[in-house]
Amino acid sequence: MPSNNYILINNMGLFQRLALSLTLALAASTAVAQYYSGDHTFDGENKNQVSVSLTTGKNIITGPCVGNTVHYKHYFNNHWSVDGGINMQYTKGLYGIKAKGEYHLKLMSFHMFASGEYMFNHYNSYNTNENVGNMSVRFERGYWDITLGGSMIGYNMMGDHYTEPLTLTFGAHASLRPRTHDWNVGLLFRNYDDFYYENWNINWGLDFYWKLKPNWKLFGEFNIRPAGSMSQLASKYETTGKVGLIYRWK
Amino acid sequence: MRKTILYSLMATALLAASGLFSSCEKVSPQGVLLGNTSVDDRVKQSLIYYSYHGADLDWDLTDSIEEYSFLVGSDSHVTFDPGRLFEMIQIGIENDDLFYCHLGDIVDTKPEYYSNTQLALYNATRTWKAKYIKPLIDEYHTADDGLYFDKRITPSTKNYLKPWDDWNLPFYPVVGNHDITHNGWSLFCEQFKTSFYEFTVKVGDSYDRFIFLDSANGTLGDFQTDEIDNNALLNDDKPIRNTFTFTHTNIFRPSLNEFASTYCREELYYILDKLADWNTTIAFWGHVHAWDDRMFGGVRHITMPSMNFVDHPNGGDDLLVRVTVYKDGREPKVERVGLYCKERSKEELESLGYYVTTK
Numbered sequence: 272m273p274s275n276n277y278i279l280i281n282n283m284g285l286f287q288r289l290a291l292s293l294t295l296a297l298a299a300s301t302a303v304a305q306y307y308s309g310d311h312t313f314d315g316e317n318k319n320q321v322s323v324s325l326t327t328g329k330n331i332i333t334g335p336c337v338g339n340t341v342h343y344k345h346y347f348n349n350h351w352s353v354d355g356g357i358n359m360q361y362t363k364g365l366y367g368i369k370a371k372g373e374y375h376l377k378l379m380s381f382h383m384f385a386s387g388e389y390m391f392n393h394y395n396s397y398n399t400n401e402n403v404g405n406m407s408v409r410f411e412r413g414y415w416d417i418t419l420g421g422s423m424i425g426y427n428m429m430g431d432h433y434t435e436p437l438t439l440t441f442g443a444h445a446s447l448r449p450r451t452h453d454w455n456v457g458l459l460f461r462n463y464d465d466f467y468y469e470n471w472n473i474n475w476g477l478d479f480y481w482k483l484k485p486n487w488k489l490f491g492e493f494n495i496r497p498a499g500s501m502s503q504l505a506s507k508y509e510t511t512g513k514v515g516l517i518y519r520w521k
Numbered sequence: 522m523r524k525t526i527l528y529s530l531m532a533t534a535l536l537a538a539s540g541l542f543s544s545c546e547k548v549s550p551q552g553v554l555l556g557n558t559s560v561d562d563r564v565k566q567s568l569i570y571y572s573y574h575g576a577d578l579d580w581d582l583t584d585s586i587e588e589y590s591f592l593v594g595s596d597s598h599v600t601f602d603p604g605r606l607f608e609m610i611q612i613g614i615e616n617d618d619l620f621y622c623h624l625g626d627i628v629d630t631k632p633e634y635y636s637n638t639q640l641a642l643y644n645a646t647r648t649w650k651a652k653y654i655k656p657l658i659d660e661y662h663t664a665d666d667g668l669y670f671d672k673r674i675t676p677s678t679k680n681y682l683k684p685w686d687d688w689n690l691p692f693y694p695v696v697g698n699h700d701i702t703h704n705g706w707s708l709f710c711e712q713f714k715t716s717f718y719e720f721t722v723k724v725g726d727s728y729d730r731f732i733f734l735d736s737a738n739g740t741l742g743d744f745q746t747d748e749i750d751n752n753a754l755l756n757d758d759k760p761i762r763n764t765f766t767f768t769h770t771n772i773f774r775p776s777l778n779e780f781a782s783t784y785c786r787e788e789l790y791y792i793l794d795k796l797a798d799w800n801t802t803i804a805f806w807g808h809v810h811a812w813d814d815r816m817f818g819g820v821r822h823i824t825m826p827s828m829n830f831v832d833h834p835n836g837g838d839d840l841l842v843r844v845t846v847y848k849d850g851r852e853p854k855v856e857r858v859g860l861y862c863k864e865r866s867k868e869e870l871e872s873l874g875y876y877v878t879t880k
Contacts (some may be wrong), residue, residue, distance in 0.1 A: 332741060332788050333787055396794075397794045428716055429797055429817075429818035465522075469786070470774070471781065471783065498738060498788065499698065500782055502698040502781060504558060504698045504701070504702065504739065504740045505700060506560055507740075509785070
């Protein structure tokens with residue numbers, strides 16, 4: 272039997288829901304996170320989806336973070352998909368775009384997603400352009416997933432270019448409910464997010480989603496991005512929260 | 522519920538396993554998620570010390586000096602035998618290097634190791650004072666005045682004359698993650714006082730600026746970056762010729778199998794931008810235990826190899842760097858310098874007064 276909250280939300284109009292989402296986003300402004308909107312979405316069907324989200328938080332270098340992200344994911348069939356995203360972090364002066372291709376294969380009791388991604392970020396304050404290539408494989412089961420891969424990160428600033436050596440990409444996510452459930456809360460642990468791949472700084476945090484209607488999901492994330500994790504002195508670097516809406520259709 | 526517990530345990534195991542990828546000898550999952558020491562607190566404490574003693578750090582060299590040099594070492598990771606650290610300073614004294622800089626991870630945190638380091642530096646200080654610090658006896662002063670001078674310093678400056686006990690070894694470290702991993706900051710600051718400071722060397726009419734930054738946590742932190750942006754250090758008003766910076770955490774990873782933390786993305790670009798703003802001549806980095814030498818944004822970046830016995834049991838020809846700076850403004854010369862001493866036996870160390878066990 273659905274809860275009273277579910278009935279209340281279900282009876283809301285679209286604009287009321289949007290207003291609720293934005294209120295939640297603002298309420299999360301002291302805590303924020305970034306939702307990894309391209310992943311963790313397989314719930315029995317591969318559906319096209321578009322998501323919009325608001326991010327707020329604080330970064331020790333750039334101060335308050337306020338920005339938004341738009342993603343679109345398109346399935347050509349049950350195996351192949353492409354994903355594009357735009358990120359605008361206004362107070363950081365960080366603007367990014369990315370494109371990703373993914374192949375989905377059911378492998379015994381796992382779902383395997385192999386992906387290749389290209390990302391471009393412009394850090395306006397330092398007039399720096401960053402190019403990132405990533406190849407990853409993600410294994411999913413009902414309650415958890417693990418991602419392993421590699422990233423190549425290069426940047427141009429002050430007329431010089433540097434490409435970092437290959438960096439391991441790793442992520443782990445565990446959720447309280449199975450992926451097919453109407454709501455979920457999860458724990459994340461990874462060295463990347465929607466619009467960055469880190470070296471050896473490990474993000475961790477909480478995320479959630481709530482299926483408002485069959486095609487609509489409210490999602491959010493609380494993300495702690497410390498510096499110095501692998502030096503064993505993890506220290507405050509960035510805390511962000513993200514709240515957004517996903518619309519899915521076949 | 523059982524599944525939830527199982528997956529929580531798996532996540533915890535993954536977290537613990539991640540610590541095994543660390544370059545550190547001591548693995549502490551606590552430090553992977555949450556640090557046990559704050560860069561902000563260290564910098565606040567350092568600035569208090571610096572506000573009282575910052576001006577005492579400056580060197581004003583006599584007109585007869587045409588060039589001076591300094592030695593840079595990194596990651597000595599002293600445990601029972603501080604021999605390599607002592608050898609570095611011994612080489613510096615023999616070569617008349619003006620001072621000695623260390624890029625952090627001097628010690629592996631434990632009190633016994635700090636004690637061994639302190640004893641080695643005490644012995645080095647005695648050798649250094651014997652060579653450079655002389656009693657001032659002239660028509661105005663007698664031996665009873667108890668004042669001593671360093672003939673390399675211009676007589677009219679405040680640092681020229683001091684009582685014997687006030688002369689300290691010119692050893693300028695920055696703090697590294699291993700120095701403080703297990704709440705070792707109290708031990709570090711007891712010996713070395715500060716993790717964020719700068720001084721100048723005046724040679725002829727020009728000043729060279731030496732900036733030491735605290736990046737032991739893999740970040741400069743909120744407070745330190747604000748202080749840098751607000752010009753909290755003293756020497757922004759001097760006509761600076763060369764700027765040299767020293768910090769622990771590296772920017773450039775020499776190869777893919779180095780798993781030590783580097784800076785997060787925005788901070789990486791902030792630091793590179795700041796170094797260019799300062800017209801930095803050479804930026805020195807440690808932490809990664811590997812050599813790298815490159816120009817980026819008009820700044821020469823030198824990442825230093827470690828000088829410890831574990832990485833280099835037989836020493837090596839290139840574990841230190843000597844930089845020679847010229848009065849006539851020529852580009853400073855960089856040369857690599859070797860360390861060769863072998864680790865001593867516990868019996869020998871014990872006979873010299875060093876701790877050879879820990880509790």
